[in-house]
Amino acid sequence: MSSGTESTASTSESLDRQAVRTYFGEAYPAVESFAARLRDEGEVRGLIGPRELDRIWDRHILNSAAVVPFLPESGLIADVGSGAGLPGVVVAAMRPRATVYLIEPMERRCAWLAEIVADLGLTNVEIKRGRAEEYHDAFECDIVTSRAVAALDKLARISLPLLRPGGEMIVLKGRNVSKEIDPARKVLRRLKGSQPEVIDASTVPGVESTTVVRIVRQTGAR
Template structure:
């Protein structure tokens, strides 16, 4: 999308320049119906429910929906995917729509957000989603995930302590991070070793031309690893 098409005037702050872009349904493919329904519900209710700020309405596709989709290539097609700190459903709902053969568990401790997530699941008619009211640390022994996802939940050292016990051997933790992802990964090296995580990597994940890449940090639960 050209810079000219993004120029804002006094009333454009509430208009998402990506609305109606023909590349969106092509990109999301079979997931488009659920993703579009989720997006529309966020536009309608997200700010009112305190899930997104007023400025985010005009940036939902770029900053949230496509940003969430960037994590999907790093996730398995099947198995159990646990999204911790799901909040508004990002990336968990988008992941569920794009990985229909996987079971996606949305983990969120706040009651009002759990209610929102249950509403979203009903509206989008996603049948592969389960919503649990809990903190990640409370699910040790209750779930065995093939992958865990997280967006804006905690620093990697904390995230790894909380979520490594939820991941089966050979499974992965996939976190969406910002510009300092590499530094954060390096700082978490000691914790990674202590919780049995290996092969930490930072990926520049792309979606649609004109959208900034998303930094995705992946790590794998080592075979025979024990969380200390």
């Protein structure tokens, strides 16, 4: 998600810890515990690579948190392909009045998510084991988010049907997402998705900004 132009050491050491605490506010204790679990168990459990351990905060936690300002305080939010819980666990901690569905097909990752949700006391989370497509007729969300799941055309196919008309895809993408927009236009038209809005989202000083893409499921999609 990040271009990774800074070295691991300089990025980690440059974090202003007080700024991080302030950014997360009341969610900080839960997010800090989540970051510690990822650092201690993430590689062993196949959730993150060994070179990511020193960059948990900037590359994963803060990168995930960059999506939160674009989310409502309440409503139903689904995180597609939740994996390690990025961004879904971070979203749940920062949006305690929202209901957050973590959609993940792999059993071992669902087991991890269940542990994290219980340990952090996130009572606003439900884990949905399966592929997003399996839930297209099961519920309608206000927001669908995701991180590092698929190219925009495939992501639109699996995400837009989960949304109520007027709901939004708010997804974390790489810097080159503009190259994915034209190949996705046919799918977006078919599923009544709006023109993608590409947003440069910042979190705290010293951390590279994140690319967020917003797509609205227009009224009349069903």
